[in-house]
Amino acid sequence: MTAESQIVIPARDRSSxxxxxxxxxxxxxxxxxxxxxxxxxxxxxxxxxAAPYIVPHPEHALGVTNTAARFQPPSAAAWFGTNELGQDIFSLVLIGSQVSLFSGLAVVVIAIVVGTTIGAIAGYFGGWIDEVLMRITDLLLTIPSLILAMAVAAALGTGVFNMIVAIAITWWPAYARLVRGEVIGKKEEQFVVAAHALGAGWVRILSRHILPNIVSPIVVKASLDMGFAILTVASLGFVGIGVKPPTPEWGTLLSGARSYMPDYWWTAVAPGMAIFLAVFAFNLLGDGLRDVLDPKARR
Known part of the structure; x- marks a missing residue:
């Protein structure tokens, strides 16, 4: 009977x-x-x-120009037209997606790691540790994130790495607040009390028992934040304190095109639509994940 029970239970778990x-x-x-x-x-x-391997003019992303073909409208030869330097905008937008998308991803990942660590420690220990960490968090939350990111980026200097660090500094407080609240609610659960009674240390309790049970809200917030992170990356590039040419990035491409509007409208439409499409897609995905992972939405 015992042997049969040992065989049936795993099958039922897998089925569940x-x-x-x-x-x-x-x-x-x-x-x-x-x-x-x-x-x-x-x-x-x-x-x-795949952008570096499929674009028709990868050399344009390195700064190569062709002034004889400047301001060509969209055509079969140049799907999105050319800019003031004769560079193929289609190639620049596709290669620029690497900087925009992966910079946004790096910002969110760093913010999750830093914010989760600080929020988990503050929520688990409470007391003066919680007070110190949360007052620092509140201080950063009182400053508009874009303004703070611009100030940090201007202080650090231009470049992809400095831009990612500048935005991540302004992004982690929201995750710290979220994780702190979840940890405070979970640390009083019976399974956490039992683990503590068995002699488990705080690192093991947080990493093995509490954090795995609060992944859902973090994933939902991260998916929704990806679009805003991409928009912030583009904003810093647009004002000139993010990525510098000749490295293509959607914000810098849009900034360079504003001087030629509306006569050469195609120079701004392509990077602008790329930003819109990325932000729109991640917001839709975040809404779907929220419906799936939010326990309150389950029937």
Whole structure:
């Protein structure tokens, strides 16, 4: 009888996990907008990775110019037209997607790591540790994130790495607040009390028992933040304190095109639509993940 029970229990557990995944996938695909958002995000990532190999003029991303072909309108030879230097805008936008997308991803990842660490420690220990860490967090939250990112980026200097660090500094407080609240709620649960009674240290309790149970809200927030991170990266590039030419980036491409509007409208439409599409897609994906992972939305 005991042997049969040992065989049946794992099968039931696997069946339950498959059922949960099936329900989650069903809820996600019920919203066709979320599916569209996922498809666009995957397409953008694939294009960003493959961009150097599929664009017709990869040398334009290195600063090579062709003034004889400047300001050519969209055509079969140049799908998005050419800019004031005769560079193919289609090539610049696709290669620039690497900087925009992966910089946004790096910002969110750094913010999650720093914010989760600070929020988990503050929520678990409480007391003066919580007070000190949360007052620092509140101080950063009182300053508009874009203004603070611009100030930090101007102090650090231009470049992709400095831009990522500047934005991440302004991004982690929101994750710290989120994780702190979740940890405060979870640390009083019976499974945490039992782990503490068995002699588990605080690092093990946080990493093995509490944090795995609060992943859902972090994932949802990260998916929604990706679009805003990309927009912030483009904003710093637009005002001239982000990525510098000749490195293509959607914000810098849009900034260079504003001087030629509206006569040469295509120079601004392509990078502007790329920013819009990325932000729109990640917002749709975030809404879908929230419906799947938010326990309050489950029926």
């Amino acid at each position: 996990r498959r059922e949960n995944w099936g329900r989650a996938f069903y809820r996600f695909r019920q919203s066709w907008l979320s599916v569209v958002g996922l498809a666009i995000v995957l397409a953008l990532i694939v294009l960003a990775v």
